[in-house]
Amino acid sequence: MSTLRDRLRAEASIVGEAPPFDPSAAPDDPQQLFREWLGVALDAGIAEPHAVTLSTVDEDGRPDARVLVLKDVTDDGAFEIATGSESAKGAQLHANPNVALTFYWTPLARSVRIRGVAAAASAAESAADFRARNPAAKAIALAGRQSAPLTDIAERDRLVAENLATLEGDPGRVSPAWTLWRVRPFAVEFWQGAPTRNHLRLRYERTVDEWRHEELWA
Numbered sequence: 001m002s003t004l005r006d007r008l009r010a011e012a013s014i015v016g017e018a019p020p021f022d023p024s025a026a027p028d029d030p031q032q033l034f035r036e037w038l039g040v041a042l043d044a045g046i047a048e049p050h051a052v053t054l055s056t057v058d059e060d061g062r063p064d065a066r067v068l069v070l071k072d073v074t075d076d077g078a079f080e081i082a083t084g085s086e087s088a089k090g091a092q093l094h095a096n097p098n099v100a101l102t103f104y105w106t107p108l109a110r111s112v113r114i115r116g117v118a119a120a121a122s123a124a125e126s127a128a129d130f131r132a133r134n135p136a137a138k139a140i141a142l143a144g145r146q147s148a149p150l151t152d153i154a155e156r157d158r159l160v161a162e163n164l165a166t167l168e169g170d171p172g173r174v175s176p177a178w179t180l181w182r183v184r185p186f187a188v189e190f191w192q193g194a195p196t197r198n199h200l201r202l203r204y205e206r207t208v209d210e211w212r213h214e215e216l217w218a
């Protein structure tokens with residue numbers, strides 16, 4: 001019987017097909033390139049191109065990470081995500097706003113790594129994001145206990161059913177704990193895999209008043 005190691009070794013990695021990309025013609029602003037790459041992913045119809053891993057650190061400096069969805073990219077280049085303030089990541093973001101975001105678009109052999117600082121949007125902006133969510137997502141968020149131990153499933157189901165009923169009568173109901181966050185990047189790396197393993201890496205770093213970019217060894 002093959003071991004897990006054997007099975008993993010037999011798996012191909014970086015199997016996607018990368019679109020043409022010329023780093024020497026890259027734009028000055030990583031936001032423009034990110035929009036291009038995300039646009040290619042959206043047009044390609046790949047599954048969940050907006051799924052992104054958000055890495056934070058806890059109060060002891062230990063990293064934590066989970067998948068979220070990207071809500072938007074602002075005109076001035078901040079990446080928007082949203083979550084409940086009561087969650088583990090919500091507490092971590094409030095205590096330490098230094099974060100990383102990682103995208104991987106498998107069929108395109110492309111990944112984007114972002115390092116930046118998160119800042120909470122206004123209550124009105126967070127409320128607008130909450131209102132745009134689907135009723136099931138709103139109902140569980142209104143229960144407001146994300147990341148707390150689930151000890152009573154019947155209570156959870158009762159609360160969610162109650163919240164769904166409340167939302168039917170009051171679709172504008174908002175969880176005050178729901179927070180839209182904007183991640184302002186100071187480094188953005190575009191990575192594109194190559195079958196030769198001469199992968200392409202283009203890293204942008206923000207200086208005081210402009211973005212600089214350079215290629216990196218893979």
Ligand SMILES: Cc1cc2nc3c(=O)[nH]c(=O)nc-3n(C[C@H](O)[C@H](O)[C@H](O)COP(=O)(O)O)c2cc1C
Nearest residue numbers: 051066067068069082083084087088089090146147
């Ligand atoms: C594809 C995908 C999208 C998700 N989107 C969100 C999201 O936008 N906001 C959120 O709070 N959790 C989202 N989750 C759930 C998180 O991954 C995580 O389980 C939850 O937020 C609790 O994380 P925490 O305990 O680190 O706070 C998503 C999970 C997946 C797999």
